[in-house]
Amino acid sequence: MDKKAIIVGASSGIGKALAIVLANNGYKVGITGRRGEMLNEIKNLYPDQIIPVVADATHPKAEEDLDTLVDLLGGLDLLIISAGVAFINKTLDYSLEDNTNQLNVVAFTKLANWGMHFFERQGHGHIANISSVASRRGGRHAPAYHASKAYQSNYFEGLRQRFYKLKLPISTTDIRPGFVDTAMAKGNGLFWVATKEKAAKQIFNAILHKKTVVYITKRWRLIAFIFSNMPKWMHKRL
Secondary structure: OOOEEEEEOOOOHHHHHHHHHHHHOOOEEEEEEOOHHHHHHHHHHOOOOEEEEEOOOOOOOHHHHHHHHHHHHOOOOEEEEOOOOOOOOOOOOHHHHHHHHHHHHHHHHHHHHHHHHHHHHHOOEEEEEEOOHHHHOOOOOOHHHHHHHHHHHHHHHHHHHHHHHHOOOEEEEEEEEOOEOOOOOOOOOOOOOEOHHHHHHHHHHHHHOOOOEEEEOOOHHHHHHHHHHOOHHHHOOO
């Protein structure tokens, strides 16, 4: 029986690349996003395996959209949360910070919570989230983004602890990309930029091996180590 996955935020970027990787590996994949024409382009590549549903993760009926996809798929083994937003916000425009938090914190929590309850009722499953290396420390050009990604990583750590205490075979994978060639990769002086395809392959491999935390690409683990251990007096001068 084919495994079944849902990717929230799959109309472009890493989410789209992951949908293609999963379909190529025999998964039946439900994909969501706000841009229906882009979702249909992915479906046309794999008409027998891809099921698109136009949905906004911040909408009050986001959980109903997931329920609909589960019914259309005939079950669920893997939930990937790939919906996210980032703004370079040097002026700290509150509307941009609020938009970031509405998707990266409020909507993320709703989606992760839905996945937690679904898999607990089912007794097994796997939840993965696209977080960021930025989750390791604060950042002056995008404070809400850095903080929201830290929230996501800590939320997943809490879920992982919960599933362990409940003795349930439910896995969590906190995916922390560095720079990936997507619309979200903004700014000058970017380095170690991975293609979406390379990132998706490494993410899929991490999910297969039920990794709890993975850096994409692998070399970004070094940057995360430096960020995490950098003294506060040094970090504030960046």
